[in-house]
Amino acid sequence: MPRVAIVGGGLAGFVAYLTLRRGGVEDVTVFSTEADPAAAWRRRAAAIRQTHMRSESDGHCLPTSFPGLAVREARRRRSLTPLAASVCNRYHPTVESFVGHVEEQRAASGWQPVLERIERVRAVDGGFELDSHGTFEHVLLATGPPGPVLPEELRSDNRAVHAYEPHEYAESVCVLGAGLAAATEWRNALAAGSRVISVRRREPVRRPLNVPREYLTRRRLSGFHRLGREERARLLKELLAPSFPPGSEWDEPLASDRFTVESRVNGADQVICATGFLHGFRHDPLLARLVAVHDLATANGWIELSPDSTVPALTDESRTLAVAGVAAQWAYPAADTLMGARYAAHGFLRRCRTR
Amino acid sequence: MSYTLRGRLESRLAALVLPLVVACALAGGLRTWWPIELAGLMGAVGVALDLVYHRPIRYQPGWAALPLGVLELGVLMALVRVLQLHAPLAAALGFFAAAWLWAQALGHALLPFWRLSWSEDGGELGRAGVAVAAAFVLLFAGSGAVWWHGLPPTVHLAAGIHRGPIFIDRRERLVGDGAAVVLGGIVVRHSDVTISHVRVIGGDNGIVVDGAQRVVLDHVSVSRASGDGIHVRHASVTIRHCDIDMLGSQYGQGIDISYGMLQGDSVVERCTVVGGQDGIVAHGSMAMIMHNHVERTTMTAISMTEMSMGMVGHNTVRNALGIGILCGDRSICEIERNAVAGTRRDDATGNKMRAGFGLEVEFGAEAELSRNDLAANPRSMGVFLNSIVRWR
Numbered sequence: 001m002p003r004v005a006i007v008g009g010g011l012a013g014f015v016a017y018l019t020l021r022r023g024g025v026e027d028v029t030v031f032s033t034e035a036d037p038a039a040a041w042r043r044r045a046a047a048i049r050q051t052h053m054r055s056e057s058d059g060h061c062l063p064t065s066f067p068g069l070a071v072r073e074a075r076r077r078r079s080l081t082p083l084a085a086s087v088c089n090r091y092h093p094t095v096e097s098f099v100g101h102v103e104e105q106r107a108a109s110g111w112q113p114v115l116e117r118i119e120r121v122r123a124v125d126g127g128f129e130l131d132s133h134g135t136f137e138h139v140l141l142a143t144g145p146p147g148p149v150l151p152e153e154l155r156s157d158n159r160a161v162h163a164y165e166p167h168e169y170a171e172s173v174c175v176l177g178a179g180l181a182a183a184t185e186w187r188n189a190l191a192a193g194s195r196v197i198s199v200r201r202r203e204p205v206r207r208p209l210n211v212p213r214e215y216l217t218r219r220r221l222s223g224f225h226r227l228g229r230e231e232r233a234r235l236l237k238e239l240l241a242p243s244f245p246p247g248s249e250w251d252e253p254l255a256s257d258r259f260t261v262e263s264r265v266n267g268a269d270q271v272i273c274a275t276g277f278l279h280g281f282r283h284d285p286l287l288a289r290l291v292a293v294h295d296l297a298t299a300n301g302w303i304e305l306s307p308d309s310t311v312p313a314l315t316d317e318s319r320t321l322a323v324a325g326v327a328a329q330w331a332y333p334a335a336d337t338l339m340g341a342r343y344a345a346h347g348f349l350r351r352c353r354t355r
Numbered sequence: 356m357s358y359t360l361r362g363r364l365e366s367r368l369a370a371l372v373l374p375l376v377v378a379c380a381l382a383g384g385l386r387t388w389w390p391i392e393l394a395g396l397m398g399a400v401g402v403a404l405d406l407v408y409h410r411p412i413r414y415q416p417g418w419a420a421l422p423l424g425v426l427e428l429g430v431l432m433a434l435v436r437v438l439q440l441h442a443p444l445a446a447a448l449g450f451f452a453a454a455w456l457w458a459q460a461l462g463h464a465l466l467p468f469w470r471l472s473w474s475e476d477g478g479e480l481g482r483a484g485v486a487v488a489a490a491f492v493l494l495f496a497g498s499g500a501v502w503w504h505g506l507p508p509t510v511h512l513a514a515g516i517h518r519g520p521i522f523i524d525r526r527e528r529l530v531g532d533g534a535a536v537v538l539g540g541i542v543v544r545h546s547d548v549t550i551s552h553v554r555v556i557g558g559d560n561g562i563v564v565d566g567a568q569r570v571v572l573d574h575v576s577v578s579r580a581s582g583d584g585i586h587v588r589h590a591s592v593t594i595r596h597c598d599i600d601m602l603g604s605q606y607g608q609g610i611d612i613s614y615g616m617l618q619g620d621s622v623v624e625r626c627t628v629v630g631g632q633d634g635i636v637a638h639g640s641m642a643m644i645m646h647n648h649v650e651r652t653t654m655t656a657i658s659m660t661e662m663s664m665g666m667v668g669h670n671t672v673r674n675a676l677g678i679g680i681l682c683g684d685r686s687i688c689e690i691e692r693n694a695v696a697g698t699r700r701d702d703a704t705g706n707k708m709r710a711g712f713g714l715e716v717e718f719g720a721e722a723e724l725s726r727n728d729l730a731a732n733p734r735s736m737g738v739f740l741n742s743i744v745r746w747r
Contacts, residue, residue, distance in 0.1 A: 019471070058474065065474040066467035087417035087463075213414040217477040219357040339475070346472045 004352055005130055006030045007121065007286070008142035009113040010040055011061065012325040012341035014102070016140050018109055019063035019345035025352050031130065032113035037061075038102040040144060044164040045095050048184045048274075053093045054209065054245060057086040059338045060098070061105050063345065069093040069101060089208065121290055127319045138352045140344070141290075142324040145336070146283035149275040151176065154265070163274040169194045170269035174262075177274035178204035179242030185274050187253045197268055198261045205243035211334045215239060224333065225307040232330070233300040239333045242276070277326065287327060302330040308347030309335070320351040356462075357414045362478025363405040366466065369480060369487045370458035371398050374450070375494045382498070389442040391498045393431075393450055396440065398491065400431050417463060424455050507547055512537070520558060523548050540580070543570055543590075550575055560586035560607075561599070568618050572597060579603075584631065585610045591618040594626060601631030602651070609649070613638035616662075623647060634675070637663040650674050656695070660684045660720075668692050677701035677709035679732060682742075685719040691747075696731035710734055716742040723747060 004025055006013045009032020020028050034040070053059050057068030070086035073093065085091035093101075105111075118130050127135040154160040161167045163181045169192040175185045178200040189196045214220035227235060244250060253259070265271055280301025281287035287303065290296065296313055297304040305323060306312045309331040314321040322328075324344035328335035332343045358366070371394070378394035404427060412419070428451055435442055442450075467473045470480065480487060507526035512535040519539030523529065526545060531553035540558020541550065544565055551573040555561045561577030564570050564587045576598035577584040584599035584607065585592075592612065599609040609628035612621050616639050624645045628634040634649035636658040642665040649656040649672050656675035657667055660683040667688060672679045672695040679695035682688035693714075701709035708717060711733030716722045718740045725747040729735035738744050 023471075063471055064468050066464050089416050214357045217357040217359070217475055218362070218479065219359045219413070219477045221475075222359075343472075343475050346475070349471070 001027050002137040002352060003127070003135070004028045004138045004140075005128075005133075005136040006140045006142060007118045007130065008032060008144055008325070009034060009037055010142060010144045010325070011037055011102075011338065012142035012144070012344065013037065013113075013140070014106070014111065015061045015063070015338065015341035016142060016324055016345040016348060017111060018061055018105060019342065019349050020352060021109060022063040023349040023353055025349065029133070029136070030111070030113035031116055031118045031133075033115065033117050035113060035115065037106060037111065038099055042099060047164045047166050048181050049188050050095055050184060053095065053098055054180055055092070055338055056089060056209075057082075057091050057093070059093065060101055061338065061341075063342065063349075065339075065342070069097060072101060073097060119286065119289075121286065121321070123294060123314050123319075123321070128314075128321060137318065138320040138322075138348070140322045140324055140348045141287070141327070142341070142344075143284055143286055143327065145277035145326050147278050148273070149278055150273055151275065154271060154273065157271065159269065160271040160273060163272050167270075167272065168192075171195065172197065172268045172270070174199055174265050174268035174271045175274055176200070176265070176271065177242060177276065178202060178244075179274065179276060180244045181276065182242065182274035183244035183250055185272050186259065187250070189272075190253045190256055190258060195258045195268075196260070197266065198259070199263065199265055200242075200261070202241070205241050206246040207243050208245050209334070210243065210337055211239045215333050216339055221307070221332070225331075229299040229304065233302065236302070236329060236333060237300075240279075240329065279326065279329075281327060284327065287323075299330070303327065305331040307331055308350065309344040310347065310351065315351070320348065322348045322351065324348070356474065357477055358409070358412075359477035359479055360405075360409045361484070362476060362480075363409060364402060365480045365484035365487060366462055366478040367401050367405055367458075368398070368491045369466065369484070370461050371401065371454070372487060372490050372494070373457055374454040375491065375498075378450070379494065379498060387441075388502060389440055389447075390450065391495075391502075392440050393435070393442050393447055394454075395495055395498075396434055396438070397427075397431060397451065397454060398495070400427055400434065404430070420455075420459055420462075428455075507549070512553060519555075523550075529553065543567055546570065549573065554578075555580070557581070560584070562586070564588070564590045564592050566590060569593075571595070576600070580607060582606075583608045583611045584628070587612040587615060587621065589614050589618060591615055591621050593622045595622075595624055597623075597626040599626065599628045599631075601634075602629055604631055605653075607631050608633040608636050609652070610635045611638070612636070612640045612642055613661075615640035615642075616664075620665075628652075633658050634672075636660070637665060639663060641665050643668075645669050647671075648673075652676065654678070655681045656698075657681070657693075658683065659686045659688050662686055663688075665689070666691075670694075672713075673697050674699065677704070677706075677711065678715050679713045679729070680727075681715050681717070682720045682722045683715070683717045686721075688716075688720065688722045689725075690714065690722055690727060691725035692727065694728040696728075698732040700733050708737065708739055710737075712737040715739070716744055718742065721745075 014037035057070035058065040070082040070091045073082040122129045127137040128139045148162040169189045172195040173189040174197040309322050309328045311321045326336040332340050334340045375394045378390035381390040509528040512531045514533035516536045519537045521541045523543045526547040528549045536554045542563045546568040549571040555577045560582040561580035561584045566589045568591045570592045572594045574596045578600035601609050609631040620641045622643045626647045628649045632654040634652045634656045638661040644667045646669045652675045655678045656672040658681040663686040667690045670693045674697045676699050679698045695713040698711045700711040713729035713732035714736045716738045721743045723745045
């Protein structure tokens with residue numbers, strides 16, 4: 001039985017763990033700094049006062065897309081309404097429901113990570129050495145977003161707070177960004193009675209999910225994978241442009257005369273940076289070291305991965321190094337979502353089972 | 356779901372395997388081919404539409420299965436009609452509905468649960484997809500082989516004159532090559548017989564079908580028979596594209612289908628009958644008499660009588676003596692879109708019910724009428740002796 005390790009115990013690591021268990025891989029060691037796989041995500045959701053998930057019924061941690069959260073809720077409520085809503089793409093689980101699902105799975109799966117941060121992954125014969133924990137033949141790196149983006153000019157501005165940090169709303173609030181976090185902050189601040197100034201570099205894209213749905217399946221992924229490095233980097237940048245869902249629940253609050261769009265940060269009492277996370281391996285010490293030591297191929301800040309999210313230079317017949325989460329967007333543009341976590345986990349499971 | 360083309364096709368075929376197995380079982384149990392033909396047609400329609408859907412439908416939400424299902428059902432039923440599949444309507448609809456529900460359960464729950472990466476693979480099933488396609492092809496090919504093996508032997512009648520009468524006492528396809536002529540008639544005494552492209556001259560009756568089922572007469576012509584042109588007793592037949600010349604016959608009928616109520620439906624369509632007492636007549640039978648041309652008869656052009664049931668539609672009748680179309684003697688008839696003209700009064704008989712009626716319903720018969728053109732007759736319509744007429 002090969003030794004398998006997951007570095008990172010967030011949602012992507014948790015999805016991979018459940019997938020490996022379902023696939024019959026028993027000897028899985030998870031390294032994490034927190035026991036709760038939803039801890040980091042929960043803090044961020046609480047910070048922006050998120051009530052519903054952007055994802056749909058299949059935005060869950062199980063290895064298969066069915067049964068989804070709509071089925072879970074239908075069973076719990078003894079109602080077909082969630083299923084009907086799901087069929088019409090109108091079902092978005094509540095944060096509470098999602099967290100409850102994670103708790104259930106965590107309790108049922110025997111999830112017990114080693115509470116330690118892995119600093120170094122070193123390729124050795126037949127596997128990878130993880131700090132002093134010995135050699136593992138198959139390793140999945142699910143280290144999560146490296147940190148929030150805070151514009152340089154606002155670092156010393158004490159009015160500034162990142163959207164994913166706990167905060168209240170001042171009388172006038174300037175929100176930087178144009179993605180889901182920004183849109184949520186516009187609504188929150190308006191509901192709190194604030195005057196809201198939206199500052200953004202471009203008009204937000206309106207779409208239901210993070211990326212167009214065709215890029216969630218092989219339909220468009222095959223073409224994406226065939227693109228050359230420059231073209232793929234360009235398309236990835238386009239696909240990852242800030243977006244939030246269409247719908248009156250988002251549009252109606254913005255019709256308020258307390259909401260304006262301006263081109264620069266002005267004299268607002270508070271500046272909320274809904275500017276997302278740092279992208280690219282350079283901001284993640286573990287990945288940066290890995291790239292430097294093994295001279296891995298990169299493009300525009302991405303580690304160049306194979307379509308199944310593995311690192312080609314460090315994956316062969318006897319071992320696998322794969323990446324999940326935001327750092328795996330080179331292989332799967334929506335890698336930072338739960339579907340993306342599942343995609344990487346499926347690829348990783350195939351490697352663990354067949355090698 | 357954003358299907359790939361291969362994913363669409365493989366998921367489609369996976370959903371069709373069970374209905375095809377059920378269809379095979381049904382066909383075996385009922386000793387009829389329509390379940391397999393229907394399942395095959397469903398597969399063909401589904402695959403063809405998948406090829407059409409692929410480009411325009413980049414992403415297919417769950418609810419779209421409903422309108423797409425209705426579209427598929429519409430195309431399927433149109434093809435069933437065009438190809439003249441003998442599937443009972445309720446059974447065909449039930450079969451389609453069950454297969455559709457199974458496909459939904461498979462696509463929304465079972466396949467995503469069974470195959471980890473079904474969603475991200477765009478519905479592709481990997482090696483299982485090839486197996487599914489092979490299973491579908493094997494099942495269908497197997498059914499086709501059984502059907503082929505069960506086909507009756509074909510006997511070719513060479514061009515030229517053959518002395519009759521010819522008796523057919525086994526399952527057989529009798530096919531005339533070019534100008535094959537039989538003198539003295541043909542007698543069919545076995546079920547599952549097909550006669551096509553044969554010309555019959557003379558005989559007591561031109562073609563006799565006696566006590567047989569599923570007999571098909573296709574592209575046959577009869578002339579100079581001393582009795583009936585086509586004489587059917589206790590049998591069910593399908594007569595298509597026939598040409599019956601009864602001119603000069605005093606008592607014969609063009610096509611006479613009698614006492615076939617227990618043998619099932621008979622069909623007469625796209626035939627031309629000239630002369631004879633009755634042009635086309637059904638006695639105590641279930642019959643569909645459609646798209647025929649009948650003229651110069653001496654009793655009735657088209658007649659459903661003696662407790663017959665059926666439909667008379669889209670026929671043209673010209674120059675009949677006495678009565679154009681008759682629904683009589685407690686028969687139940689649907690009569691629609693017929694054009695009857697030039698019916699002549701039969702005053703010689705002194706019977707007022709033969710006063711040149713385009714359409715007549717008599718003696719306790721019930722007729723449902725729709726869009727018949729009866730104007731160019733001495734009397735357009737007559738209803739006699741406790742009969743009932745309804746208009747749609």
